[in-house]
Amino acid sequence: MAPGKKILGEERRQLILEWLQTSKEPLTGSELASRTNVSRQVIVNDITLLKARNEPIIATSQGYYYFAPPAPEQWFERSVACIHEPEETEKELNVLVDLGLLVKDVKIEHPVYGDLTASIMVSNRKEVTQFIQRVNETKAAYLAQLTDGVHLHTIAAKEERTLDEAEAALKQAGFLLVE
Known part of the structure; x- marks a missing residue:
């Protein structure tokens, strides 16, 4: 990605989803905003849209997690x-x-x-x-x-x-x- 180039709409939400799914650590709204060259508020809106699609994203004080619940027989x-x-x-x-x-x-x-x-x-x-x-x-x-x-x-x-x-x-x- 070129410095300063905004990643738009659905492409940005797909990247956010991929990053959250593969990260072992929580990702902050500021970090996601920096990666996509948009404001933190745009990220907050993107997370809301992803949650509306039933993506298991959880907001915590450390940042956002993709939380696929463990199988019931394992936990x-x-x-x-x-x-x-x-x-x-x-x-x-x-x-x-x-x-x-x-x-x-x-x-x-x-x-x-x-x-x-x-x-x-x-x-x-x-x-x-x-x-x-x-x-x-x-x-x-x-x-x-x-x-x-x-x-x-x-x-x-x-x-x-x-x-x-x-x-x-x-x-x-x-x-x-x-x-």
Whole structure:
């Protein structure tokens, strides 16, 4: 591609899709904009159009992922109820990723809006650090701050016993919400 030449419309969306499908790391809107010589807002619009075509693209604080869900027989998922202070978020996420889990999302039950879910998609300490840095840089509030620290995570692992280990580790760390 010649420097400064914009990649237009459908050709750009196909390239974005290919890059996301082949990347092992998330790609930021700014990076995609730079590669295609368009604005980040054009990329945001392209991602929206690709999602409307049912492409499994997930926006996270680290960038965009192409997330083809693993085959059901290979991965197990569970929701875990947690409670902690905002400054304990990094420790909580590290407890989970250190077991080899994928923390897919965080959910809260808001009194007005009902269930609110936000994608996290972290599976190692580097991704946790990037997530926490992004929250701190943007001065964003954690969803759990709206519910006095109470929230759910969807966690995924290749073995069900790893999910059991995760619950035990959360309980030991004081993060598991128990009656």
